[in-house]
Amino acid sequence: MPPKPQSRAVRAEALVATMPNVPCDVADRLRQAALVKDLAPRGMPAALERFFSRLAAEGRAPEFAQAEDFAASTQSRTAFRTLLAALSRFAPDVPTAAAVPVKRDWDAWLNGRYNTRAPRPRRSRREALRPEEWPEAWRAALPCLARRARRDGRRYRPLGSKSRGSVVQAVGLLALARENAIAEGSEFGDGFTPELAEAFLGFLVERVNPRSGEPIRFGTIADYFERVMCLAARAELYAPDGEASFGEILAACRAEAAEETPMKRARMREFREKHGLDGVLLAAVAASEEARDLPGHSDRAARLRRKAVVFALLVNGVDRQGDLSEFRIGRDIVRRADGTWEPAFRQSKTARWKENGPLWGLTGLLIDAHVLEGRPAWCIETRIAELDGCNLLSLQAEGFDTYHASKLLREAFGISGHLIRTAVTDLLRRHRPDAAWAVQRLLGHSVEWMQENYRSEFAEVASVEKYHAALEMLVRGETSPASAPRRRKRG
Structure with a gap:
């Protein structure tokens, strides 16, 4: 005769009896859940007992749980996921952000075991010729892009790596246009001749954008001409009348571009x-608030906190997305003793130093929430020490790609990071036309060092009308992401 089934109350008490090291409030929540229905996944009591036993053995409070605690108390990926589910449901006050490295390790193990596929051959879209395929004189001129040069009384500064890459790509297209023209019967030397300029223009006009399928815009053609002229001027590659021909085509393309539909203005409008801009700040706060209701270890919470920081920094600091993506905690951006964050860094594009003082309090709170990753606010100093030298956005040694900020902006607003700079410039010029210096200073353009009284006025200039009103509304509404933590909803 089969044994008589036990009541839920008896089974719930039996489960609690297997968890002597689990805190009473956590065990009580589990008991109440077991009285309603069977626990799923079934291994949650054992997972909690192993975890809290480990903490007791190490003499650590749950708030200070480390990655090794999560790793030592779970011997499989299933056990690890069961533990995280149990903590999220019955011990929501235990920060689980420290479990992220363990989660990555188990995910990598899973992908390596079951998702190994032979890489598919990648078809390159490259059209431009590589430097080794250029004429010898062009190839020999490449090093001058990284050096200072003086030609005909004009001084040229060294180009940054990104600018050099743009020039190399444009000259590669010029070399391809030259080869195509030679194949059709034309003859060219190594110099930049008027005939080469015409061949390059014809080549570009006939091309289409590989992504959109639309013809290349005249503004883009002008950019290509400007880049190849950069190499020609530095290396003195122009043939007689060559510079005049390239310059005339450049000017004509710029004029045509001005007549084209002003897409940038339409997007800005x-x-x-x-x-x-206030909508970007509201989106930043909303993302941080949403992340606060998610487990600290979840990828979605990390992405939301990162999005909040990116949006706030783009509006507050108006930095180039390339610079923002490379901020290092304790190096390029520092948390001061009063809790404010202050960036001070050398811009990658201009190599000039930019330092505009501390960020807004709202921005600092969003960065704090991002750095804490769901931990209590009093852990901030410990986290800053742990992350010293790490990338601000990824919170790791390696950062994201340069255009990560633009990807987040496009998802939410359909614009790029550079349009935020344009929007701030437009805002300041419309409301404070007398403060053109502030626009230059905020954007990090080439200007002389301002006097101290300008620095004090700068805070006022950077916060006008809706821009400033949005901040007031957000701060007074107590939408602080780093305020006292709320309990997550229990499933």
Whole structure:
């Protein structure tokens, strides 16, 4: 005769009896859940007991749980996921952000075991010729892009790596246009001749954008001409009348570009009407608030906190996305003793130093929440020490790609990071036309060092009308992401 089934109350008490090291409040929540229905996954009591036993053996409070605690108390990926589910449900006050490295390790193990596929051959879209395929004189001129040069009384500064890459790509297209023209019967030397300029223009006009399938815009053609002229001027590659021909085509393309539909202005107008800069700040706070209701170890929470920081920094600091993506905690951006964050760094594009003082309090709170990853606010100093030298966005030694900020902005608003700079410039010029220096200072353009009284006025200039009103509304509404933690909803 089969044994008589036990009641839920008896089974719940039996489960609690197997967890002597689990805190009473956590065990009580589990008991109450077991009285309603069977626990799923079934291994949660054992997972909690192993975890809290480990903490007791190490003499650590749950708030100070480390990655090794999560790793030592779980021997499989299933056990690890069961532990995280149990903590999220019955011990929501235990920070689980420290489990992220363990989660990555188990995910890598899973992918390596079951998702190994032979890499598919990648078809390159490259059209430009590589430097080794250029004429010898062009190839020999490449080093001059990284050096200072003086030609005909004009001084040229060294180009940054990104600018050099743009020039190399443009000259590669010029070399391809030259080869195509030679194949059709034309003859060219190594110099930049008027005939080469015409061949390059014809080549570009006939091309289409590989992504959109639309013809290349005249503004883009002008950019290509400007880049190849950069190499020609530095290396003195122009043939007689060559510089004049390239310059005339460049000017004509710029004029045509001015007559084209002003897409950038249209996008800016649409952005101002639908969102505005205050909308970006509201989205930043909303993302941080949403992340606070998610487990600290979840990828979605990390992405939301990162999005909040990116949005706030783009509006507050108006930095180039390339610079923002390379901020290092304790190096390029520092948390001061009063809790404010202050960036001070050398810009990658201009190599000039930029330092505009501390960020807004709201921005600092969003960065704090990002750094804490769900931990209590009093852990901030410990986290800053742990992350010293790490990338601000990834919170690891390696950062994201340069255009990560633009990807987040496009998802939310359909604009790029550079349009935020344009929006701030437009805002300041419309409301404070007398403060053109502030625009230059905020954007990090080439200007002389300002006097101290300008520095004090700068805070006022950077916060006008809706821009400033949005901050007031957010701060007074106590939407602080780093305020006292709320309990997550229990499933």
